[in-house]
Amino acid sequence: MLARPARLAVFASGNGSNFEALAAAAARDVLGGSIVVMLCDRPGAPVLDRARRRGVESLTPPVGRFRSRLEDEQPWLHLLREREVDVVLLAGFMRRLHATLLAPFAGRMLNVHPSLLPAFPGLDAIGQAWRHGVGVTGCTVHLVEDALDSGPIVAQSAVEVRAGESRESLEERIHDAEHALYPWAVRRFLTEPWRLEGRRLVFGEGAGFRLNETEVARDG
Ligand code: GAR
Numbered sequence: 001m002l003a004r005p006a007r008l009a010v011f012a013s014g015n016g017s018n019f020e021a022l023a024a025a026a027a028r029d030v031l032g033g034s035i036v037v038m039l040c041d042r043p044g045a046p047v048l049d050r051a052r053r054r055g056v057e058s059l060t061p062p063v064g065r066f067r068s069r070l071e072d073e074q075p076w077l078h079l080l081r082e083r084e085v086d087v088v089l090l091a092g093f094m095r096r097l098h099a100t101l102l103a104p105f106a107g108r109m110l111n112v113h114p115s116l117l118p119a120f121p122g123l124d125a126i127g128q129a130w131r132h133g134v135g136v137t138g139c140t141v142h143l144v145e146d147a148l149d150s151g152p153i154v155a156q157s158a159v160e161v162r163a164g165e166s167r168e169s170l171e172e173r174i175h176d177a178e179h180a181l182y183p184w185a186v187r188r189f190l191t192e193p194w195r196l197e198g199r200r201l202v203f204g205e206g207a208g209f210r211l212n213e214t215e216v217a218r219d220g
Pocket of ligand 1 (some may be wrong): 014114124
């Protein structure tokens with residue numbers, strides 16, 4: 001049994017529909033943990049209203065001078081430590097992170113990306129796939145490592161592109177797939193044993209440790 005449900009933080013930058021899907025799952029008690037804080041790098045972003053409506057603490061820590069990365073990750077790390085966060089969930093967080101945050105959360109930070117990685121990393125993944133003319137695309141949940149939209153894959157969901165489909169329609173269907181996939185993947189990641197075999201994340205009984213038990217023991 002777990003010593004306590006995992007304490008989760010969500011990082012988000014914009015609309016926050018993935019935050020909403022995660023928060024809705026947490027409210028239904030099917031996420032495998034509770035969201036204790038939402039950190040946002042853009043004051044005024046719609047995700048802040050969503051967090052307020054959901055009763056989740058939301059904060060906009062300083063970001064520094066750069067547009068695409070956090071210059072000073074220390075205040076962010078401090079907030080996570082203060083709240084005893086076990087796992088960080090990136091949900092439309094559009095800045096690169098570096099060692100200050102990545103090292104302490106290695107193996108404990110997930111991201112969702114709207115393509116079947118490693119295809120189409122980076123910005124506008126849905127537009128990239130649509131313009132490329134792929135027949136199948138989708139979304140990916142992966143462990144975060146120090147490279148753009150990269151890391152061992154936790155779960156993927158495929159979305160077939162329909163004949164003559166508009167970019168807008170494809171985008172809507174990929175977002176729907178993300179909203180179903182991300183909470184499911186988080187729950188699985190938090191509640192089932194898993195191990196890494198090289199880059200491959202393998203689930204299975206007896207395969208390893210339960211992540212949040214280990215972390216709670218280490219923190220406690
Ligand atoms: C989502 O499609 C998410 O996968 C993507 O940003 C969107 C945020 O939407 N993230 C990335 O592209 C990360 N590289 P949301 O704010 O409504 O959740």
